[in-house]
Amino acid sequence: MNTIRSATLNDLDALTRLLDGYRQFYQQPSDVDAARAFLRQRFGRADSRILVSEDAEGGLTGFVQLYPGVSTVGLNARWTLNDLFVLPECRDKGTGRALMEAATQLAHDHGVSRLILMTQVENERAQHLYESLGWQRNTAFYGYLLDIK
Template identity: 70%
Template sequence: MSRVRAAVLNDLEALTHLLDEYRQFYQQPSDLEAARHFLSQRFGLGDAFLLVSENAQGEVDGFVQLYPGLSTVGLNARWTLNDLYVSPASRGTGAGRALMESAAQLAREHGVPRLALMTQVGNARAQGLYESLGWQRNHEFYSYLLNV
């Protein structure tokens, strides 16, 4: 069973490699320096909640990252679960489920009534996990992107 905890600065090296693998999963080129810089900014600015999972050997093997935001319609907070990644060697061990459950618990502890996420249409494995945890696919809104 995975242990989930808040990430700390001492996790930076392990997280750098995981973030780089995560980005490569989404067809981005490997860039360890940029990944380390991005994570250092998150730690420095405190603008994200970052949780890590540890395997039985105490090694960081996954992470989930949440970004706080607001809902004008709901007049409350709404966090975006922007990233979930588990190393290939730890997939199928429950690490992803533990990270998702911990993210939901953290939101509840902060009084956040809703989490939102997006995933690629073809990422059936992730979709299966999300739906098994009670996440519902949004059929009322389209998602749009604009490169500026």
């Protein structure tokens, strides 16, 4: 049985490997140093909340990362669930579900009105998980991206 808990700076090495694996899942080249620097920055700025899944031996098996934000229209807090990753060998064991449920509970505990996320169109496995947890596909808005160079 895995334990879900908030990540700490002591998790940096294991969390760096998970983040690097997550980025590779999205066809990014491995860059452990950049992943470590990114996470160190998140911890230093305290601008995200990271939950990790820990197995009985203390190894990290997955993580979810949330970024706090607000809605001007809704006049409330909304968090973006930007990242969910589970080690390939730990999938289909309830780890992703447990991380998502813990993220929802954390948001609830902080009075957050809405969680939002985006996933790749091809990532049907993740879509199935989200929808099984009651997430609704947004059909009212288009998503746009602008790369700033």
